[in-house]
Each structure stands twice: as C-alpha cells, then as structure tokens.
Amino acid sequence: MQNNHHKEHLYKILVIGDLGVGKTSIIKRYVHHNFSPNYRATIGVDFALKVLNWDQETVRLQLWDIAGQERFGNMTRVYYREAMGAFIVFDVTRPASLEAVAKWKEDLDSKLTLANGKNVATVLLANKCDQGRDVLTNNGIKMEQFCQENGFVGWYETSAKENINIDEAANCLVKHIIASEKDLLQSEVPDTITPQLENDKGGTCSSCFRSQ
Amino acid sequence: MGPELEYETKSGRAGPGNPTSPRRSVRKNLDFEPLSTTALILEDRPANLPAKPAEETQKHRQQYEEMVAQAKKRELKEAQKRKKQLEDRCKLEESIGTASQVWNQEILPNWSTTCTSRRVRDLWWQGIPPSVRGKVWSLAVGNDLNITHELYNICLSRAREKWRATPASSAETEINDAGSSDRESSLELIKLDISRTFPQLCIFQQGGPYHDVLHSILGAYTCYRPDVGYVQGMSFIAAVLILNLDTADAFIAFANLLNKPCQMAFFRVDHSLMLTYFSAFEVFFEENLPKLFAHFKKNNLTPDIYLIDWIFTLYSKSLPLDLACRVWDVFCRDSEEFLFRTALGLLRLYQDVLTCMDFIHMAQFLTRLPDFLPADQLFQQIAAVHMTSRNRKWPQVLQALQKDPERGSPVLKR
Numbered sequence: 111m112q113n114n115h116h117k118e119h120l121y122k123i124l125v126i127g128d129l130g131v132g133k134t135s136i137i138k139r140y141v142h143h144n145f146s147p148n149y150r151a152t153i154g155v156d157f158a159l160k161v162l163n164w165d166q167e168t169v170r171l172q173l174w175d176i177a178g179q180e181r182f183g184n185m186t187r188v189y190y191r192e193a194m195g196a197f198i199v200f201d202v203t204r205p206a207s208l209e210a211v212a213k214w215k216e217d218l219d220s221k222l223t224l225a226n227g228k229n230v231a232t233v234l235l236a237n238k239c240d241q242g243r244d245v246l247t248n249n250g251i252k253m254e255q256f257c258q259e260n261g262f263v264g265w266y267e268t269s270a271k272e273n274i275n276i277d278e279a280a281n282c283l284v285k286h287i288i289a290s291e292k293d294l295l296q297s298e299v300p301d302t303i304t305p306q307l308e309n310d311k312g313g314t315c316s317s318c319f320r321s322q
Numbered sequence: 323m324g325p326e327l328e329y330e331t332k333s334g335r336a337g338p339g340n341p342t343s344p345r346r347s348v349r350k351n352l353d354f355e356p357l358s359t360t361a362l363i364l365e366d367r368p369a370n371l372p373a374k375p376a377e378e379t380q381k382h383r384q385q386y387e388e389m390v391a392q393a394k395k396r397e398l399k400e401a402q403k404r405k406k407q408l409e410d411r412c413k414l415e416e417s418i419g420t421a422s423q424v425w426n427q428e429i430l431p432n433w434s435t436t437c438t439s440r441r442v443r444d445l446w447w448q449g450i451p452p453s454v455r456g457k458v459w460s461l462a463v464g465n466d467l468n469i470t471h472e473l474y475n476i477c478l479s480r481a482r483e484k485w486r487a488t489p490a491s492s493a494e495t496e497i498n499d500a501g502s503s504d505r506e507s508s509l510e511l512i513k514l515d516i517s518r519t520f521p522q523l524c525i526f527q528q529g530g531p532y533h534d535v536l537h538s539i540l541g542a543y544t545c546y547r548p549d550v551g552y553v554q555g556m557s558f559i560a561a562v563l564i565l566n567l568d569t570a571d572a573f574i575a576f577a578n579l580l581n582k583p584c585q586m587a588f589f590r591v592d593h594s595l596m597l598t599y600f601s602a603f604e605v606f607f608e609e610n611l612p613k614l615f616a617h618f619k620k621n622n623l624t625p626d627i628y629l630i631d632w633i634f635t636l637y638s639k640s641l642p643l644d645l646a647c648r649v650w651d652v653f654c655r656d657s658e659e660f661l662f663r664t665a666l667g668l669l670r671l672y673q674d675v676l677t678c679m680d681f682i683h684m685a686q687f688l689t690r691l692p693d694f695l696p697a698d699q700l701f702q703q704i705a706a707v708h709m710t711s712r713n714r715k716w717p718q719v720l721q722a723l724q725k726d727p728e729r730g731s732p733v734l735k736r
Contacts, residue, residue: 129554130514148521150639153555154630157685172682179511179554184593185630 117167121287122174122192126214127199128207129178132237135270136199137175140280145271152177155189162284169284183217190222195287196232197279202267203241215260224290226297231286233279234265240272422451430454433461446655447701449648456566462654463578471570474542481541484509508544508552512537519557520643526561535564539573546577553589555634556580562638562650584658588633595724599633600625602720603662609711610666614673621681625665628688633661640690645697659709659716667704 125133134149134156141158156175161168174193176186198214200207211234219229234257257265263286266279367374374382424445429436436442450458488509516536517527525532539560544551559579563572580589587595603625608615618624631640636653638646653660668691669676676684709716 129511130518149518150521151515151518151554151557153634153639154689155627156689157682159682159686177554181553181591185591185596185626188626 118170119164119167119288119291120170120172121194121284122172123283123287124190124193124196124218125173125175125199126196126218127178127235128201128204128210128214131178131199131201131204131207132270133175133178133197133199136197136235136237136268136276137173139270139273140276141173143273145273147271154182155186160280164284164288171280171284187217187221190218193222193230194224194291195230195283197235197283198232198262199235199237201238202236203238208236212260215262219261224294226294228290228293229261231263231283231290232261233283233286234260234262235279236265236267238269238271239267239274240269418451421445421448422453425451425454425458430457430461437461443655447652450651452566452647455647455651456563456571459563459566459650459654460571460575463575465574465578467574467578467581469546469574469577473546474570474573477542477545477573478538480545481509481538484545485541509541511554512540512544512552512557515552515554515557516540519561523643526557532561532564535569535572536561538569539564539576542573543577543580547580550580550586550589553591553634556589558635558638562636562643562646565643566647582658584633584661588630596626598720598723599662600629601723602716603629603665605711605719605723606662606666606707606709606716607669610707611669611673614669614676617677618684621684623681623684627685629662629665631689632665636661637664642693642695645695645700648697648701662716663707663709664704666707667700670703670707671700 125137127133129151134152135145137156137158138149139145141160152175154177158173158175160171160173162171163169174189176189196218198211198218200211202208215232218232222230224230236253253265256262264279264282266275266282268275268279270276429442429445446458516533519526519536521527524530526536527533536557540552540556543556543560556576560572560576563575563579566572567575579585584599586592587599604615607618607625636646637649640646641649649660649664653664656663668688672687676687679687711719714722
C-alpha cells in the first residue's frame with residue numbers, strides 16, 4: 111500500500127469434503143495456529159481470512175469452510191461462485207471420505223470454471239495423517255495417479271492436530287492460483303477486465319484484477 | 323513490622339542496579355499491590371547514607387498518605403460493587419423463584435386459558451424460569467403428531483437393531499458398503515456429529531452423561547421419519563431439549579418442533595421454500611434497517627450466509643446457551659416469525675460495527691457472534707423490530723412470496 115506498485119490479491123478459496131474430515135480444524139490451524147479436538151459442526155458456511163506476503167505482494171485468502179453433509183449440496187453450491195481455488199479434504203481413517211473425493215471434485219468442476227474454461231486449482235488433503243492409519247495413502251504412486259486422473263494440482267498428507275503440511279499445501283494452492291490468474295490475464299484483451307465465471311458483475315473476488 | 327526490616331527486603335528485591343530509587347520501587351510495587359505499601363516511604367535511609375532532608379521526609383509522608391487514601395477509596399468502591407452484585411443476584415434469584423411459583427401454581431394448571439393472556443405473554447417474554455422451561459416448551463410446541471412414549475420406545479428399538487446390524491468399527495462399515503448410496507447413512511453421521519455438539523459442555527461426548535440419550539433421540543427420529551433422516555443442526559436442537567426435558571418428552575417435543583412448517587422446509591432442504599423464507603426476511607430487513615440492508619446488498623452479503631446456521635440450530639450454536647433458551651422461550655410463543663425477528667434484533671444490535679465492515683469481516687462476525695452478548699440489550703433490540711411491512715405481517719408476506727416466487731431474492735437463484 112505504501113507504494114503504488116504494491117499489488118494486492120484477493121482470492122476466494124473453498125474448503126470442501128465430507129462431514130467431519132477436519133475442514134474447520136485445518137482452517138483454524140492455518141489461520142489461528144491452534145488446534146482443538148472440540149470444534150462444533152459447521153452448519154452452512156464459516157469464514158476465515160488469511161493474509162500472506164508473497165514475493166513482496168499481499169495475498170488475502172478468503173477461506174469458505176462449507177458444511178460437508180451431502181444434503182446441503184443444493185444450498186451451498188451457490189458458494190462456489192467466483193472461487194479461484196479449492197481444497198478437497200478427506201479423512202485417512204475413513205475410506206468412504208476418500209471415495210467421496212472424486213464426487214466433490216466432479217461437483218466442483220461442473221459448477222465452477224474460470225473465464226477461459228479451465229477448472230480452478232484444487233489441492234487434495236489427506237487429513238488426520240497423525241492417526242497412523244494411512245493405509246489409504248501409503249501408495250504414493252497410486253495417489254499421484256488419482257490426482258492426475260481427477261485433475262488435482264497436488265496432494266498432501268496433513269494433520270491439523272500436529273501441524274503437518276498445512277502451510278505447504280496452502281502455498282502450493284496459492285502458487286497455482288497465481289499461475290492460473292496470469293494465464294487468464296494473458297488470454298484476455300489487455301484492457302478489458304472480465305471476472306471469471308458466468309456471473310456478469312464483478313464480485314468480491316475480482317478485486318485482485320482491479321488493483322493491477 | 324519495623325520499617326528497617328521492610329526496607330531491607332525491599333532493597334534486596336530492587337537489586338544492585340537500582341540503588342537510588344526506593345521511591346520508584348515503591349511506586350512499582352503500588353501498582354500491583356496497593357494494600358501492602360506499609361510505611362515504605364516513611365522509613366529513614368540506612369545509616370551508611372546521608373539522612374533524608376526534612377522537606378523530603380514531609381513530601382514522602384504526604385505522598386504516602388495520598389496513596390493510602392486512594393487505595394482505601396478503591397477498596398470501598400470495590401466493596402460497594404461486590405455488594406451491588408450480590409444484591410442483584412439475590413434479586414434475580416428471588417424473581418426467578420417468584421416466577422417459577424407463578425408459573426407452577428397459576429399458569430400451568432390452567433394452561434389452555436392462561437397461555438394467551440396478556441400477563442402470561444409478558445412474563446413469557448421475560449424468560450421462563452429454568453425449572454418450568456421444559457414443561458412450558460412441551461405445552462407450547464404441542465403434540466399434533468400424537469407421539470406416545472411407547473412410540474418413542476418402538477422407534478428407539480428399531481434404531482438399536484440397525485446399530486447392531488452395522489459393525490462397531492466405522493472404518494470397516496464404510497469399506498463394506500463403500501458404494502455411494504450409504505454415504506449419507508444417517509446413523510453414521512449422527513455418530514460423527516454427537517461429539518461435536520456443545521463440545522464445551524463435555525456432556526454429550528463419548529462417555530459423557532448425555533451421550534447415549536442424544537444418540538437415542540436422533541437415532542429414533544431417523545426411524546420415525548426416514549424420509550427426513552438426520553440433518554446437521556438436529557443434534558443441537560435435540561441437545562437443548564435434553565437439557566430441559568426427560569428423554570421421551572424431549573423426543574416428542576423434538577419431532578413436533580421439526581414438524582413445524584419452517585423447520586420442515588429447512589430440514590428437508592427444500593431449497594425454493596428456504597429462498598422464500600430468506601426473501602420474506604429481507605422484506606422486514608429492508609423495512610427495519612434500510613441503511614444496513616443497503617450495505618449488505620452492496621457487499622453481496624446474502625441472508626442465507628448467516629441465517630442458515632441460526633435457523634438450523636435455532637440459535638443454540640451461535641448464542642450463549644442461556645440466551646438461546648430465552649430465544650426458544652419466545653419462539654415457542656410466537657413461532658417461526660420470532661426466529662427472523664431475533665435475526666433482525668441481532669443485526670440491529672450490531673448495525674454500527676457491521677456498517678464499518680467489508681464482506682468477509684461481516685460474514686465472519688455473523689457466523690461467529692461475540693462470546694459476550696448482552697441478553698437484555700438483545701431483547702430490547704428484538705422488541706424494537708417492527709414485524710409489519712405495508713400493513714402486512716410475517717405470515718402474509720411469506721404467503722405472498724410463496725404464491726409469487728419470482729419475487730424471491732434474485733441473488734440466490736441459479
């Protein structure tokens with residue numbers, strides 16, 4: 111803000127996945143640097159804001175922590191709008207939550223695309239890796255393959271409890287978001303500003319374009 | 323205690339780096355423990371130092387006396403404050419006592435005639451005493467569904483059969499029916515959610531005294547209404563009822579409460595009907611708080627973002643529990659309209675702070691309200707909300723919107 115060249119980016123990021131996989135815990139760890147085994151269930155959507163310094167620029171991440179019950183899908187999919195990236199979380203101790211990952215990804219891609227038609231950057235988080243039941247993910251090659259098949263830009267074994275890989279995963283996502291944003295800007299006529307998505311009026315998330 | 327002795331200890335504590343500042347160390351000391359400043363200033367200097375000049379001694383005495391006077395004043399003030407708090411608490415306890423007597427002896431025995439009287443409605447607004455709260459809620463919610471204790475037991479034993487049929491280890495269960503249809507298995511979700519219901523109370527968690535009761539009521543409900551099943555938010559509602567009613571009565575109230583039109587709309591996730599409720603809310607929002615309404619609009623903050631949590635849990639997750647119970651009291655009296663009126667009361671209470679916030683901060687604020695929320699102020703704000711819009715009351719506004727859904731909030735439509 112002190113100099114005019116200082117850029118500010120605002121990115122909306124979704125955190126989705128089955129109920130009870132630890133979405134809220136991951137966000138609390140990432141933003142507030144703490145963990146409690148006693149988070150209340152999220153009903154609807156919760157919010158958090160994380161500010162990062164990124165190559166002398168400021169990156170603001172607006173994190174949308176979306177309730178995991180499938181039943182709420184109709185209601186919460188409006189929250190996908192204008193997101194620039196997503197985490198899809200599953201619980202390594204609950205195989206069904208991994209089964210659900212592909213569905214969450216499919217759902218996301220069908221409801222949200224960037225202006226150039228590409229999907230938003232999405233990172234897969236295998237959470238609760240501290241619980242030692244990571245039979246699901248100990249086959250790295252298989253996980254890599256899974257990510258490629260389903261269009262994830264990367265995956266991390268995370269633990270909100272032990273603070274494992276949360277920052278790394280977030281940095282990976284931000285890196286890909288910035289790349290896809292550059293990609294977007296290049297594919298556009300330089301001085302028209304068109305926010306992503308079918309929504310025709312600029313929303314909160316396109317302020318990162320405005321500041322440039 | 324002799325002054326010399328006191329000085330010895332004092333100077334010892336002050337350390338060698340600070341030899342000339344007994345005053346400063348006294349002052350410092352005063353900040354923390356005003357009552358222990360016994361005569362420190364009145365003491366003479368040690369024999370190996372030149373004696374204090376008379377005027378300095380005089381000055382120190384004066385300063386010391388001022389300090390003592392101030393400390394006494396403060397002490398007196400605090401004593402008065404404590405006395406006032408005690409009096410207030412006694413008064414409150416007494417009024418609760420009197421109120422429970424009135425409810426028990428006068429109102430409840432003649433419920434059908436008294437419940438609509440002006441006096442009872444006024445008492446009701448002030449909050450139902452905890453000892454009769456469950457009874458009043460039961461009576462006010464009613465039992466249109468005619469659920470008996472036997473029916474509850476039947477539903478419960480069915481739920482138990484199902485639990486027995488699924489292996490205890492959740493992981494194995496899920497491997498077995500890794501297929502997708504059972505992903506939403508209500509019983510599985512209940513297990514996951516129970517431990518996340520009022521975790522700070524430590525009574526619904528595994529091993530806690532009400533864990534099994536909560537499990538039973540939610541399980542029985544999924545057998546009673548398999549078409550609705552378990553939906554997040556239910557665990558909070560059942561928990562609040564359990565805190566105020568016996569198990570079977572809590573179940574009866576739970577099932578009847580969820581059967582109310584607004585709750586059915588939300589728990590069946592009837593999206594278009596939910597949007598109608600949000601639109602009706604917006605009509606009264608604009609009417610009551612036009613400036614804040616415009617601010618929300620400008621920031622694209624739609625009511626679903628905060629109302630979903632408030633309505634699904636009937637405020638039991640977002641408000642302190644005692645305050646939530648007071649909201650439930652009047653909700654039982656005034657039905658769904660009061661849920662939206664409470665929302666407007668909250669927005670009214672915080673409109674000044676909200677007006678200065680951007681989208682994300684408002685969203686964060688409303689989905690996580692301050693821990694210390696003044697009950698009386700909130701109820702004053704709720705009382706100040708007008709639930710009429712162009713001569714129409716809540717039911718008429720809702721009905722009109724239901725007939726003409728196109729007038730619903732365009733933002734949320736897709």
